[in-house]
Each structure stands twice: as structure tokens, then as C-alpha cells.
Amino acid sequence: MxxxxxxxxxxxxxxxxxxxxxxxxxxxxxxxxxxxxxxxxxxxxxxxxxxxxxxxxxxxxxxxxxxxxxxxxxxxxxxTTTTHKENGIRLRLDVETCYFSPRLSTERLRIASRVREGEKVLNMFAGVGPYSVLIAKKAPVWSCELNAAAYRFHVENNRLNKVERRVTMVEGDAALLPEKTAGEGPFDRILMPHPSQSNAFLPAAASMLAPGGVVHYYRHVTGEDEGEAEARLREEVAALAPRLSVVAVRRVRVVGPRYVELVADIEA
Ligand SMILES: C[S@@+](CC[C@H](N)C(=O)[O-])C[C@H]1O[C@@H](n2cnc3c(N)ncnc32)[C@H](O)[C@@H]1O
Missing domain, CATH: 3.30.300.110 (Met-10+ protein-like domains)
Known part of the structure; x- marks a missing residue:
């Protein structure tokens, strides 16, 4: 709860x-x-x-x-429009037309705490901006979102939290990011918080990652136990991004019976 x-x-x-x-x-x-x-x-x-x-x-x-x-x-x-506070930031959103889960605030803080000054960060699935706005306090962020309603709230949230100069907004399909950010990357840290579909975008992420950089790859995975789920995730990454290595896997949350959300940290 x-x-x-x-x-x-x-x-x-x-x-x-x-x-x-x-x-x-x-x-x-x-x-x-x-x-x-x-x-x-x-x-x-x-x-x-x-x-x-x-x-x-x-x-x-x-x-x-x-x-x-x-x-x-x-x-x-x-x-259905409200202002939510978490991790010291304020987020305006419509709970009906935008994705938002307050259950992930600790995960967002964990990722933000790993960002170092001087990094270039790309968030491929930004929603109304809960990761990007928090991270923008420390480093420049490129933030992509396909849902026009969520995109508009993200723009508003950048202003609300006074980070509009630190966030480059990209509206549209994350699959087009390699072209749209050509000349701005590569990126030191790439976030993929779209666990039901991020697999389709992992090759694009790999193509934008700087040497020594890291991808945080969120995935819903099934398995009899967590060991099996982790093994499946590792196999998937090896097939989709053979030149990258999984350096850590963690459970973000339990989604259902034999169904978990995992995050893999994948390095170049
Ligand atoms: C699970 S939500 C995560 C949003 C945000 N990171 C958060 O934690 O609240 C995934 C987001 O990806 C967006 N999305 C879905 N497909 C996309 C695509 N092809 N390109 C960019 N964004 C997409 C959705 O609209 C949604 O806002």
C-alpha cells in the first residue's frame, strides 16, 4: 500500500x-x-x-x-489533475492521462543518487518527469516521452522545479532518439523505465551509450523463482545488445505471482 x-x-x-x-x-x-x-x-x-x-x-x-x-x-x-510531492520535487500530472506510480519513489532516488556531476543523462521513457527533474538538479538530462499529455506536464514540471535549462525535451518515439540526438550524445547514463516494452529499444540505447557508460534497463520478467527470472533477463540482454555486459541485477518490485520487475545495470 x-x-x-x-x-x-x-x-x-x-x-x-x-x-x-x-x-x-x-x-x-x-x-x-x-x-x-x-x-x-x-x-x-x-x-x-x-x-x-x-x-x-x-x-x-x-x-x-x-x-x-x-x-x-x-x-x-x-x-484527476493534482500535484504530487516526492524526493523534494513537485510534479503536476493527470492520473488518468499520464502514467505515474508513487511506489517507485525510492527507486528514482536510488538512480539519482548514482548520477555524478558532468554526466550526460538520457531518459528514454520520461513520463511526467519524476526521474528527469530529480536528476536535472545534478546533471543535464535529455528526456523523451511519446504521450503528449505526459510530455506537457513534464515541461510544466521542469519550470515548477526550476530545471528547465537543464532538461532537453524530446517529444515522440524513443526509437527515433539516435537520429534526434545525433551530435548531442553519446550519453553516460541511459534510463529505460518502461518495463513492459523496453526490450524493443535496447539496441537503440546501446548505440547511444558512451564508453564506460551504463544503461538502467527495467523489465517485467516471469520465472518460477527470481533466479530463473534473472537468468532470462541476462539471456535477453545478451541477444539484444551482445557488446554490452550486465554488471548487476536487482528486484524493483513484485508485480504478481511468478512475475517481477527487475532492473539490470548494463555497461559498455
Ligand atoms: C512505465 S512509464 C514510466 C514513466 C516515468 N519514467 C515514471 O517513472 O513515471 C513508461 C512511459 O513511456 C512512455 N512511452 C511509451 N512508449 C514510448 C515510446 N515509444 N517512446 C517514448 N516514450 C514512450 C509512456 O507514455 C510512459 O509515460
Whole structure:
């Protein structure tokens, strides 16, 4: 669970403790049994979490190329745009038209803490900017995003956090980055936080990596256990980027039964 104080909500039918609090918007994963009790659930959440002003139910998973949630208004204000604070930055976003997960804030801080001054950083799948804005406090960042709504919020977030001069925005398909950034790279650190589809872009990332540089390659992987999942990930990298080496693999989170999100650090 993300956020605080939902402990007394667990007994409500249709509520399985999966709740994300993004700014003042709570997003609850809906389960069978909630029908007819949605507004009671919304009232209980707002009573328990005083900062929450809008409650939405999420139907299904996070889907499609833009990784979006299907939302249903359950209670409070009917508004999906909010301002979320994490790691000392502020992020404006629309939880319906942009991908954002508050569960990854520690991972973002971990990556940002590894960035050294003077590095050139490329984020191929930037969303509304939670990695890029944080990293831009230390190093120049090139930030790419295909979803026009997320791109617009990223531009706004650069200004909000006073890093607009440190972030070069690239709107469109990350597959075109080798052409679009020709003359600006190569990059010392490349982020690929798009775990459902990053494999399709790994050869492009490899072509933009500086000698001694590192790619943070996020992937959803299945396996009977984590050892098997890691072995699959290593095989995939060897096939897609044979000239690079995996130097570390870590679990970011458990996605489902026998299904994990891993990040491989891959060096030139
Ligand atoms: C899992 S989200 C991660 C966003 C952000 N890094 C974060 O942590 O919030 C993946 C992002 O990649 C974007 N995306 C999907 N396909 C893309 C492509 N071909 N080129 C650039 N961005 C893409 C999606 O719109 C989405 O914002």
C-alpha cells in the first residue's frame, strides 16, 4: 500500500488494500464485491486520509503503450489533475492521462543518487518527469516521452522545479532518439523505465551509450523463482545488445505471482 492510514479500510468489501495516493487523489484497485458500496469506500478513505480530496477506482491493470489506468470516480471532488510531492520535487500530472506510480519513489532516488556531476543523462521513457527533474538538479538530462499529455506536464514540471535549462525535451518515439540526438550524445547514463516494452529499444540505447557508460534497463520478467527470472533477463540482454555486459541485477518490485520487475545495470 502507498500512502498512510488505510489500516482500518481493509474490512470493506471490494477493497484489498491496493491504494495509491498521488497528490490529493487516491486510486483504489476495485475488486468484485465493491458494487453499490463505492461511495462508502470513498468516504472511509477520505475520513482516514485527511489529505485525500478525490477518490477513483481503478478497473483492470495499467494498460497500453502509454501505461494508463481506467478510472471510475467514487467520491470527493471529480478531478484527476493534482500535484504530487516526492524526493523534494513537485510534479503536476493527470492520473488518468499520464502514467505515474508513487511506489517507485525510492527507486528514482536510488538512480539519482548514482548520477555524478558532468554526466550526460538520457531518459528514454520520461513520463511526467519524476526521474528527469530529480536528476536535472545534478546533471543535464535529455528526456523523451511519446504521450503528449505526459510530455506537457513534464515541461510544466521542469519550470515548477526550476530545471528547465537543464532538461532537453524530446517529444515522440524513443526509437527515433539516435537520429534526434545525433551530435548531442553519446550519453553516460541511459534510463529505460518502461518495463513492459523496453526490450524493443535496447539496441537503440546501446548505440547511444558512451564508453564506460551504463544503461538502467527495467523489465517485467516471469520465472518460477527470481533466479530463473534473472537468468532470462541476462539471456535477453545478451541477444539484444551482445557488446554490452550486465554488471548487476536487482528486484524493483513484485508485480504478481511468478512475475517481477527487475532492473539490470548494463555497461559498455
Ligand atoms: C512505465 S512509464 C514510466 C514513466 C516515468 N519514467 C515514471 O517513472 O513515471 C513508461 C512511459 O513511456 C512512455 N512511452 C511509451 N512508449 C514510448 C515510446 N515509444 N517512446 C517514448 N516514450 C514512450 C509512456 O507514455 C510512459 O509515460
Amino acid at each position: 502507498t500512502g498512510t492510514g488505510a489500516s482500518r479500510l481493509g474490512g470493506l468489501p471490494g477493497f484489498d488494500s491496493g491504494i495509491d495516493v498521488i497528490g490529493d487523489v487516491a486510486v483504489v484497485k476495485l475488486r468484485p464485491g465493491v458494487e453499490g458500496r463505492e461511495s462508502a469506500l470513498a468516504e472511509a478513505i477520505m475520513a482516514e486520509m485527511k489529505s485525500v480530496k478525490c477518490v477513483y477506482g481503478q478497473e483492470g491493470g495499467i494498460e497500453g503503450e502509454f501505461r494508463l489506468r481506467r478510472l471510475r470516480h467514487l467520491g470527493g471532488e471529480a478531478r
